[in-house]
Amino acid sequence: MTATALPQKPAEVRQLIRTGAWRGVTSGVAPGHVQANLAILPKDLAFDFLLFCQRNPKPCPLLEVIEAGSVEPVLTAPGADIRSDVPGYRIYAEGQFSAEVPSLADHWTDDLVSFLLGCSFSFEQAMTDAGIELRHQTMGCNVPMYITNIPTTPAGSFSGPMVVSMRPIPREQIVRAVQVTSRFPATHGAPVHIGSPEAIGISDIDRPDFGDGVEVRPGEEPVFWACGVTPQAVALNSKPPLMITHAPGHMFITDQRDADVAVL
Amino acid sequence: MTATALPQKPAEVRQLIRTGAWRGVTSGVAPGHVQANLAILPKDLAFDFLLFCQRNPKPCPLLEVIEAGSVEPVLTAPGADIRSDVPGYRIYAEGQFSAEVPSLADHWTDDLVSFLLGCSFSFEQAMTDAGIELRHQTMGCNVPMYITNIPTTPAGSFSGPMVVSMRPIPREQIVRAVQVTSRFPATHGAPVHIGSPEAIGISDIDRPDFGDGVEVRPGEEPVFWACGVTPQAVALNSKPPLMITHAPGHMFITDQRDADVAVL
Numbered sequence: 001m002t003a004t005a006l007p008q009k010p011a012e013v014r015q016l017i018r019t020g021a022w023r024g025v026t027s028g029v030a031p032g033h034v035q036a037n038l039a040i041l042p043k044d045l046a047f048d049f050l051l052f053c054q055r056n057p058k059p060c061p062l063l064e065v066i067e068a069g070s071v072e073p074v075l076t077a078p079g080a081d082i083r084s085d086v087p088g089y090r091i092y093a094e095g096q097f098s099a100e101v102p103s104l105a106d107h108w109t110d111d112l113v114s115f116l117l118g119c120s121f122s123f124e125q126a127m128t129d130a131g132i133e134l135r136h137q138t139m140g141c142n143v144p145m146y147i148t149n150i151p152t153t154p155a156g157s158f159s160g161p162m163v164v165s166m167r168p169i170p171r172e173q174i175v176r177a178v179q180v181t182s183r184f185p186a187t188h189g190a191p192v193h194i195g196s197p198e199a200i201g202i203s204d205i206d207r208p209d210f211g212d213g214v215e216v217r218p219g220e221e222p223v224f225w226a227c228g229v230t231p232q233a234v235a236l237n238s239k240p241p242l243m244i245t246h247a248p249g250h251m252f253i254t255d256q257r258d259a260d261v262a263v264l
Numbered sequence: 265m266t267a268t269a270l271p272q273k274p275a276e277v278r279q280l281i282r283t284g285a286w287r288g289v290t291s292g293v294a295p296g297h298v299q300a301n302l303a304i305l306p307k308d309l310a311f312d313f314l315l316f317c318q319r320n321p322k323p324c325p326l327l328e329v330i331e332a333g334s335v336e337p338v339l340t341a342p343g344a345d346i347r348s349d350v351p352g353y354r355i356y357a358e359g360q361f362s363a364e365v366p367s368l369a370d371h372w373t374d375d376l377v378s379f380l381l382g383c384s385f386s387f388e389q390a391m392t393d394a395g396i397e398l399r400h401q402t403m404g405c406n407v408p409m410y411i412t413n414i415p416t417t418p419a420g421s422f423s424g425p426m427v428v429s430m431r432p433i434p435r436e437q438i439v440r441a442v443q444v445t446s447r448f449p450a451t452h453g454a455p456v457h458i459g460s461p462e463a464i465g466i467s468d469i470d471r472p473d474f475g476d477g478v479e480v481r482p483g484e485e486p487v488f489w490a491c492g493v494t495p496q497a498v499a500l501n502s503k504p505p506l507m508i509t510h511a512p513g514h515m516f517i518t519d520q521r522d523a524d525v526a527v528l
Contacts, residue, residue, distance in 0.1 A: 047311040047314065050314050050315060050318065051314060054314065054326055055329075055339070062318055065318060067315070067420070075319070153339065185527070263527065264528065
């Protein structure tokens with residue numbers, strides 16, 4: 001089943017994922033609804049990770065935290081099951097990738113806490129609606145991402161540099177790009193940096209650390225937003241005994257609409 | 265020493281508090297700087313309380329969390345000591361008030377986690393700057409506060425109704441009041457309700473549950489904001505073995521400026 005043939009309602013898409021009828025990349029699926037990055041950690045690390053997210057809201061915008069012993073995101077997707085409703089999971093042991101699995105049926109324990117974090121799809125839609133081109137979409141590739149020299153604020157065992165995504169913006173649209181993304185603090189919000197990549201420790205804009213390089217044309221500046229790869233990188237850096245995430249591009253689809261998480 | 269004779273810098277005021285040279289109500293002190301409500305809980309309740317705040321950002325806007333074993337608010341007031349720099353503390357045992365003390369020297373243990381939460385002073389200044397009268401200030405009394413039928417989102421042992429503060433606003437200024445307070449999500453943000461007190465379970469607007477009643481004049485509507493009494497009430501309701509708060513009106517003065525915590 002192609003993404004365009006899927007139902008529009010998040011609950012119906014999640015049902016197809018749960019039964020295994022569809023398990024694809026979620027870009028463009030259930031349009032207008034908020035999608036989430038997933039990070040699952042053992043309970044004894046949960047306070048420190050929650051505090052890390054609270055201290056670093058731009059890279060780690062919390063949509064919901066599901067407490068140990070529960071699997072239902074009651075606030076953002078009532079009726080869903082976090083063990084089965086994400087189209088792909090990755091398991092990490094001691095910070096090392098160990099397996100990619102279609103369900104957590106064989107991996108779940110009652111001491112796991114699940115964190116749902118905003119992703120950039122919501123603000124990218126707002127930019128598109130505002131007439132701002134997204135170069136990586138035009139080029140049909142992944143957004144470029146870079147490890148910067150911007151430190152995050154540590155919490156417990158969690159610390160490390162901020163990872164950012166980059167979108168080239170024509171100079172006359174930069175103010176508008178700041179305005180429209182500022183409305184979405186739950187999905188990374190306003191940029192963290194505009195212009196000079198060197199100033200934030202990026203030596204070669206054409207060679208991103210993750211994703212694909214995109215062209216920055218004359219009259220454009222590279223604009224950088226905090227990226228949801230940050231919490232995953234920081235968490236794995238601390239080598240937790242177990243950590244589970246979504247597989248890249250395979251997000252959890254919530255019932256919330258983009259408008260629900262927008263401010264002003 | 266009167267409040268107007270105090271130094272303007274937060275660090276200098278905190279030094280006077282620490283030495284006992286001044287320990288008054290902090291309204292109007294170090295103008296333009298963010299003041300904070302204080303809640304201190306044992307470490308084993310800290311995850312649930314942090315999660316409660318994350319789920320209820322309007323009544324519980326977190327400015328900073330000081331981890332167990334530390335007493336310095338490194339993000340909002342570097343060099344300060346949370347045990348000595350608040351002008352008055354209240355100790356609660358099993359949810360019952362037991363003492364008001366000038367310092368925590370005799371009460372501190374290394375398993376206590378301190379939560380600094382935004383208070384309404386910042387957005388009240390923004391309203392005053394916008395030409396909106398604050399009736400309780402005009403009348404020289406405390407803002408009226410009410411227990412509502414609006415539920416908070418529970419976390420662990422923490423649950424209970426939202427407490428709100430009320431300010432009467434002329435109808436032609438209500439939109440502006442929403443706009444200016446929306447800029448301060450770190451200090452309760454936009455109103456939670458406009459008009460009809462009955463709709464949120466308030467039977468008699470003239471008899472607040474806390475604070476003082478104020479006049480609502482013809483042409484005005486009562487406008488309600490989430491109140492920082494909520495987290496304290498909810499926490500005490502769960503009867504923690506120990507909880508420490510600031511004494512009413514005796515806030516912690518951070519180094520942050522109102523402009524630092526404003527959005528847009």
